[in-house]
Amino acid sequence: MSSIVVEDEPSVAVELAGDRIDVLRAFTANLGAFGEERGLIGPLEPPRLWSRHILNSAIMAPLLRPGRVGDIGTGAGLPGLVLAIVRPDVDFILIEPMERRVAWLNEQSDELGLTNVTVLRARAEDVSLPQPLDQVTARAVSALRTLLPLTAPLLRDGGELVLMKGVSAEKEIAAAEKQLRKFKVSDVSVEVLGENLLDDVTRVIRGTVRAPHGPGM
Numbered sequence: 001m002s003s004i005v006v007e008d009e010p011s012v013a014v015e016l017a018g019d020r021i022d023v024l025r026a027f028t029a030n031l032g033a034f035g036e037e038r039g040l041i042g043p044l045e046p047p048r049l050w051s052r053h054i055l056n057s058a059i060m061a062p063l064l065r066p067g068r069v070g071d072i073g074t075g076a077g078l079p080g081l082v083l084a085i086v087r088p089d090v091d092f093i094l095i096e097p098m099e100r101r102v103a104w105l106n107e108q109s110d111e112l113g114l115t116n117v118t119v120l121r122a123r124a125e126d127v128s129l130p131q132p133l134d135q136v137t138a139r140a141v142s143a144l145r146t147l148l149p150l151t152a153p154l155l156r157d158g159g160e161l162v163l164m165k166g167v168s169a170e171k172e173i174a175a176a177e178k179q180l181r182k183f184k185v186s187d188v189s190v191e192v193l194g195e196n197l198l199d200d201v202t203r204v205i206r207g208t209v210r211a212p213h214g215p216g217m
Helices: 012-034 046-058 080-086 099-112 144-154 169-175 177-182
Strands: 068-072 091-096 117-121 133-139 155-165 185-193 202-209
Touching: 012 046, 012 080, 012 099, 046 080, 068 080, 068 144, 080 091, 080 099, 080 117, 091 099, 099 117, 133 144, 144 155, 144 169, 144 177, 169 177, 169 185, 169 202
Parallel strands: 068 091, 068 133, 091 117, 133 155
Antiparallel strands: 155 202, 185 202
16 A cells, blocks of 8 residues: 655644644544545545645634534535534534445544534435524535525524635625525625635635524524
């Protein structure tokens, strides 16, 4: 088996993770070592793991508030596990349909001692929670117009969408105008995080759900 070369830790990692840096290092090392063989990341990702994935997730941490945050399609734990590491004061529901990814998320939560993580194996459209969430995030799942029916119904009245997006974030908002009205999402904006700090900035679409949706909410 060829050796896997994982990107050296950028100096800004300590600034973003604070006293949680050792836990974040452990997760990054695990993902770099086992992520490709377990089908979690592609072969090109280890050499850019910190800059492209870990820190681009961690930069979102200040946007979260104490409460219950759902991460749709968590996959390898991006951004959900990273944020759970950096924000131990927030409770995370990691929602992922694939069994091997769910196994990985549970293993990492246990190994890293994350008591603020619950892993739920389910497709987003099938999720039924006893209580609505305060915030919902997702990374690289789908276009905003198709993501809204999967995320907005999980939020409480006044809950917030915090969705990681690419350079087309503004265009996605324009294309989702009908769905934004349908799910009563207001105060929609794009926030650019990590300028002058990260190699690749993180764009986040934020919006507030003004009325509850779905059964039992």
